[in-house]
Amino acid sequence: MSERAGSLPAALWELTKPRLSFLSVLTALAGYFCSNPQGLTDARVLVSLAVGTALAAGGCGALNMWWESEADARMERTKNRPIPAKVVHPGIVLLFGGTLCIAGVTLVWNGANALAGFLTLATIVSYLLFYTPLKSVTSWCTLVGSLPGAIPPIIGTAAKLGQGHPNGDIDAMGWLLFALLFCWQIPHFMALAVMCRDDYARGGFKVATVDDPSGRSASLWAMAFIIPMIFVAGKIAMTFFEPGYTGHLGGFKSPFLWISLLAGAWFFKLSLDFALPHRRAEVAKPLFLASILYLPVVLLTLTLNRLF
Numbered sequence: 663m664s665e666r667a668g669s670l671p672a673a674l675w676e677l678t679k680p681r682l683s684f685l686s687v688l689t690a691l692a693g694y695f696c697s698n699p700q701g702l703t704d705a706r707v708l709v710s711l712a713v714g715t716a717l718a719a720g721g722c723g724a725l726n727m728w729w730e731s732e733a734d735a736r737m738e739r740t741k742n743r744p745i746p747a748k749v750v751h752p753g754i755v756l757l758f759g760g761t762l763c764i765a766g767v768t769l770v771w772n773g774a775n776a777l778a779g780f781l782t783l784a785t786i787v788s789y790l791l792f793y794t795p796l797k798s799v800t801s802w803c804t805l806v807g808s809l810p811g812a813i814p815p816i817i818g819t820a821a822k823l824g825q826g827h828p829n830g831d832i833d834a835m836g837w838l839l840f841a842l843l844f845c846w847q848i849p850h851f852m853a854l855a856v857m858c859r860d861d862y863a864r865g866g867f868k869v870a871t872v873d874d875p876s877g878r879s880a881s882l883w884a885m886a887f888i889i890p891m892i893f894v895a896g897k898i899a900m901t902f903f904e905p906g907y908t909g910h911l912g913g914f915k916s917p918f919l920w921i922s923l924l925a926g927a928w929f930f931k932l933s934l935d936f937a938l939p940h941r942r943a944e945v946a947k948p949l950f951l952a953s954i955l956y957l958p959v960v961l962l963t964l965t966l967n968r969l970f
Contacts, residue, residue, distance in 0.1 A: 673744035677727055677755060678720030678762070685957070686719035686814045687712055689843060692961040693818025697835045699968040700908065704825045710773020711821045715814060718766025718782050722789050722810075724759030728752055729794050733865035739858060740865075770817065775824035777831070778817050785813045801870045804855075804883070808847040815839035838898050839961075845891035846957055849884035849933060853950035856880055856942060877946075881937040884949070888933045892926040898964065899923075911967055918960075918967040925956050 690711055695703075727734065727743055735746035744750045763786050771779025793807035819836030852870060855862065859871040870880040901907065902916040911917060932952050935945040 670750060673749040674724075674758060677724040677744055677750070677758065679723030679726075680720075682723060683716055683719035687715050688958060688961060689839070690715045690814040690818040690821075692965050693815030693836055693839055694822045695818075695965045696839065696968045697819040697822045697833050701822060701825070707774050707821050707825055710769050711778065711818060714766045714769035714773060714782065715817065716766070717762045717769065718786055719814075721759045721762030721764075721766060722786055724755055724762065725790055726794055728755040728759060729790070730797075730865075731755075733798075733867065737861040737865040739861055770821070774821035777824060778820040781813055781817045781820060785810045785817070788813075797867045797869070799868060801868050801873045801879075803867075804848060804851050804869065807851075808844045811847050812840045812844035815843060835898070835901065838894055841894045842891060842898070842960075843957075845887040845894060846953065848887035849891075849929070849936075849949065850953035852880040852884040853936065853946045853953060856936075856946040857950060876939070877942045878939070881933075881942060884933050884936055888930055892930060895922040895926055895960065902967065909968065909970060911970065916967055918964045921963045922960055925960055928952060929956055 691708075694708065694711060727745060731743075731745035731752060734740035734743050740746070745752055745755060767779055767783045767786070770782045789807070789810035793803055793810060796803035796806055816832050816836045816839070819832050819839075823831040823833060855869045855871040856877045859869075859875060859877070862869045863872050870883060871877050873879065899916065899919040899922055902909070902912045902919060929949075929952055932945060932949045935941045936949050938945075
């Protein structure tokens, strides 16, 4: 449960959804470092990418809380967020979130390149104007919401490959990271949907477990995307076997190969348990926590493996 922010600075910080914003920055940096790892690192581009992504993600979080403040007030886990707790006026939140979004797009656009800036803008638009309103309309919102959540790695790729050029580019690694994140978000959210089904129902959100309280459809969605997620991780691992790979830890020496295999097997085992009706409620939280651990561990290992 979110704790009530006792001051305006604390409330503004909470409005940015710092954990989700950190994840956006992490994935954008993974895209930057994993694409063309032998290329030079431009400090100006890197700082613009990291800070701009953080601002844009924080702005999205604030505007999302502004949009959903009435629903948040009805939900147990969100009723103490800054707007329903009356710590900050909705108008301030709207101005704050809009300012952060504009600053974030501007910084990435000018500090990196036009493609990276456009992708940052596309993330904001798809999250706020497509995913957010669809949450109260259809359970397909989760699939739509996975799109903006998967864009940050290709923002990082565009920033890296566009260094010294007016426009960026997106390579195969960027698209593989995009696919990995897109698939990862479905089981991550389906576990949360089972854990918080009653809250989502009170908030009026049409998530899978509200349409199907048994959680069966949520478990099927989770399994349907964990399998391709593991396949994508395997495709990424195969890049360490390519003749053009020049790092020291390639082939079967690749740490990413073994860590992604172990993490994927663990994730898959939990998803199998999640599919069992008598274990679903029990396994939802371990599956959710596993998803939270999986992504940073795999991305950090991949980044270090690509760099060294």
